[in-house]
Amino acid sequence: MAMAQTETVVVAQSADAPTQKELELAEERVFRLATSLIAPSIVRIETVGGLDEVDGILAVNGSTTGVIVGSDGWIVTSAFNFISKPTSILITLPDGRKFPAKLTATDTLRMLALLKIDASELPTPIIAPPESVEVGAWALALGRSLSPDQPSVSIGVISAKERVWGKAIQTDAKVSPVNYGGPLIDLEGRMTGLLVPLSPQSQTVSAGFEWYDSGIGFAIPAADVMQALPRMQAGENLRPGLMGISFAGNDLSGDAPVVERVRFQSPASAAGILVNDVIVAADNIPIARLGNLKHVLGRKYAGDQLQLKILRKNEPQEVTIPLVAEIPPWDEATAGFLLKRNSLSTNAESEPEKLIVRAVFPNSPAMSGGLLAGDEILAIDGESVPTADSLRKLLDRRKPGDQPRFTLRRQNQNNQPEEVQVSITLTGQPLPVPGELPAIANDKPLSEGENVPKAKGRFLEKLAVNGREYWGYAPASATGKQPHGLIVWLHPSGNSMEAAVLKSLKVECDRRQIMLVGPKAEGKGWTPEDVDFVKALVEHLRSEYPIDPGRIVVMGQTDSTKLASFLVFKDPAIYRGAILVGGPTAGQPPERDPAARLHLNLTIPEGSRTADGLKKLVESLKKQKSAISTIFVSGDGSEFPDGAWAEQIGIWIDQIDRF
């Protein structure tokens, strides 16, 4: 541009400076000249067959545009032009010859498609070097949709570069299906980009279509198109690269990239990224905010590598992450047995744990493999398992279908302990919840005459920190050291249902060592602030009672199921599951992984209007390998269920720490 300005000054000083009119006419000539230079490389694409409607919009079935990028018949265009999945693609060259085309590959990151026709010696455009593309410079958007004889022209300027997470050039020339797949060119007739619909918010193939002709148009830089070409020519479909990290916070321009979760079996996990790592640079570009990182990652394909500089406890580290196209959902491998729970004790580490099998689920892999209640688990595939935690970590490394060998200590017929080996073929989720499960025997039966602690039973209290009210029920066993489950009951709006819930679940609370607590909403219904109230309440109860962190669940009914599931989805480190009675989840659960081992229990009242919707929800959750159980009850869902329902809920809570 500096050079151009110098020229302008010279022009202005010259005696025979052109008039404005002359300049404008000269400009028009240049527009036409530039267009005619690239026109032989712009082809018309027609499609036959395919869907009528995609993503709720009518599929384009008129002619579209492509650009020849390889003289031996390679044509690149916008993936948008094929969203209807046509059965036949036809190319008409500017000289009138027609060819059938094959869709060789698509690029779902940059929304490109590569076509091949059986032709040779085709004219290819000159590619504008990336450094020549300047904001404010003239940009012409060309297409072949309207007329086969001459490309259509829309004129504007380059509005911005590095748009849509580093992927695109933005222009105010009119971009629409009339020229999607066509080139954006400069005044020298060089191709600066390939016109595509794009949206910073969405990744679907039609995203950005709603902006057509609005003055907000996008083009993939021609240099990037050419760079992607060899892989696409080899038939590789290019996809956005994933590393498998989610971050604390979601303010792209505010929050620093602090690792909140690392997806199990993801490249980030393989590269050793840990929770609380802070990313400070990516591909040598300094990163301060989430948005900076998205900008670097947004340009990368699966198969590319990402170099990260991270701070771990203020120590700098460097890792290289090979990006992947998809991270498979974690399907927790399960055997179907429970261990005896050890008492909660402040100095648990000093006492060696014994891993005694408490129950083996009927018809489970554990039962088929020959595991028996009372067995002590010593090792898995020869690796010793000193604690329940280490057993879980070892099993988490197995996939459904694997056959780990369990080394057990078992009493033989002569009541002598002996070592036994069994092989168990692990299965995936969801594992059916057993219909029956023996209740937990107390360490020591409490009998009269002993120092029986006074059972607390039902209580009504206020939380010290905020004065908020809650009711609760603690079984007599909750005064001991046996770990207890906890149900946090979030009542539907306007009705605490205290009596009904307690009546339904009291027997199970006693039998299966479960505490019940019912925070009360202030005013009519729950508010977002109540998320913190519930969290504080759970913390308080954990300090007062022997509560097992692995069995804290939230329960809601009808209009409170969304809040209940929301809490659990948001804080999988605190809550292990949700009981949803006659209502849906709040959106999708987070990807299940060893750090978010969520269990969902959906109660479907057969006579309710929501029953069909809930059944569909269950099906979709099963597909994601969620640990989901369903209980069907009669009625329309207005009554709180009890009886057999409560028994099943009791068993369900009692088995969510199963292996």
Added chain:
Amino acid sequence: MSICFLLCGSQLLPAADDEMIAEVQPKLVKIFGAGGLRNLYSYNTGFLISSEGHIATIWNHVLDQNAVTVILHDGRRYEGKVLGAEPGLDLAIVKIDETQLEHFEIGDPSSGSPFPLAAPGTRIVAFSNMFKVATGDEPVSVIQGVIAARTKLPTRRGAYESSFPGEVYVIDAITNNPGAGGGIVTTVDGRLLGMIGKEVKNADLNTWVNYAIPISHLQQAMTEIMTGNFRSSKNTDDDKKPAGQVPLFHSTDFGIVMLPNVVPRTPAYVDRILPGSAAEVAGLKPNDLILFVGDELIQSCGEFLDQIGRLESGGKVKLIVRRENVLITTELPIPRKSRPPAKPLR
């Protein structure tokens, strides 16, 4: 490339200057008429084509009541009467009682067109009463752009609702707005190029089309209506067959049996070729996908049968089919067949 260097500095210069706009604005009028019901807008744009108050505008629902209100650029207000209309060209002429008005010269069409066609890439300025932003003595709105293409709006399958069958200017300025119809597109030096068309959507591409009808197409009808020599609407749409026409040919007349047409977009695959037929002689085979009849792209079985039905007796028809991954061009003779008399429509 020296021209490029000259231009880079001139980017911010306006495309059209004040003088030109000041010259054109008095020739435009705002028209208010019927509408308002069913959420239809009730205003158009028009442009003066004689000093005695002849105004060209778009033929649409706004003119339904025959009498309209016309407001000049300076706020003068008149009752206008619809003098005549040519629905085939989307054109109407409204007359107000006034003299010595500034206007565009339409000229005598028989003495050659003073309106040469502009090429794609030509800069344009569009003048219109879009969204009736201009009220009273305010001039109409001006926007700028370029001619994007010169093309026929494909009327096949009713993709466009426009009735205008000729070549139009598609422009890259957004003129497809309520009230813009009947406005004008000029060159940057104020020469009249076209009349802004109706609000229509291109169903093939699912997008709105911004277009203007070249004045050279309207010239004759304008003159005829003004001079009172206008004859009733000609059938300008040669492509269209009268409604209710029975198709003259079926694919079996050529020996082609198609796969059953089950869904709207069933591709046009050949099922069987009748022995001894023209199709067999031409070398067509089962499983050929028919892609073109003449120059018309065939996207479905239904379209193929439709195109075959429209063929005229005698002569030849070109078919392009895809077999495996090769395009094959064939020519079939069209049998002689006389058309049954069309049933009168009731």
